[in-house]
Structure formats: structure tokens, C-alpha cells
Amino acid sequence: MAEIPSVAWIISAGAEAPQSAKEMITMATDISSPVKDKNYNLIWAIEASLSNVWKLETYVQDAREQGDEELADWFRKIQENNRTAGQQGKEMLLQRLQ
Incomplete structure (x- = not known):
């Protein structure tokens, strides 16, 4: 840190x-954002969402390996929310770049 x-x-x-x-x-x-640009901010949010999808897969597996299905399910829900946000963000970016 x-x-x-x-x-x-x-x-x-x-x-x-x-x-x-x-x-x-x-x-x-x-x-605050070093770049005052809405598309830059959108790209950042897409990357953060999709990166979280990837990271959360590890957390789901860790929880399952340790026998905590409730926690694994909770991580999976967060992962799905991030996946949805990433997909929505990609669609919004595509609209703005056309």
C-alpha cells in the first residue's frame, strides 16, 4: 500500500x-479522473466490470473449495452483475463510437 x-x-x-x-x-x-472525457470513463468502467468478473471466478472457487456455498453463490451474483454491466457498457461504447 x-x-x-x-x-x-x-x-x-x-x-x-x-x-x-x-x-x-x-x-x-x-x-478524480485524470482525463475529463466521458468515453474514457466508460472504457474504464467496462474494464473494471470485466476485470471483476475474472477475479470473482477465483473467489467463487475458493469459497466452494472451503465448503461455503452461500458465499460462492453471493460471489456468483456479484460476478453476474459485473458481467451484465460490462456488456451494457460495451454496447453503449459501440453506440458512441459509430
Whole structure:
């Protein structure tokens, strides 16, 4: 896990020190898109959804191997939701690129 730079490091790097705790939290948690483009955001969401489908397959298998069918079924439902979102996203992207 990456460390959040200390205020002293930020100041030494030439950035202004935050004026309040709220500003520090905003600096540490602001993960806005580097690209302000709706198609970029759509592509990111498609990739995230389809990547989750792939990852969740491992979680389903792990739960089954450990005898937890309830958890395996729950992971499978999430996987199906991600698969549906990925498919919808691909269709939306196709419409926007034509």
C-alpha cells in the first residue's frame, strides 16, 4: 500500500500546506479522473466490470473449495452483475463510437 506523503514533504516539494484537516483529507482522497472525457470513463468502467468478473471466478472457487456455498453463490451474483454491466457498457461504447 502506498504511503500518503507527509505535510513536511509536500511543503518541501513546493506545494502549499493545507489550511485545515478537511483540506488534508481532500488532498489524500481526491482520485478524480485524470482525463475529463466521458468515453474514457466508460472504457474504464467496462474494464473494471470485466476485470471483476475474472477475479470473482477465483473467489467463487475458493469459497466452494472451503465448503461455503452461500458465499460462492453471493460471489456468483456479484460476478453476474459485473458481467451484465460490462456488456451494457460495451454496447453503449459501440453506440458512441459509430
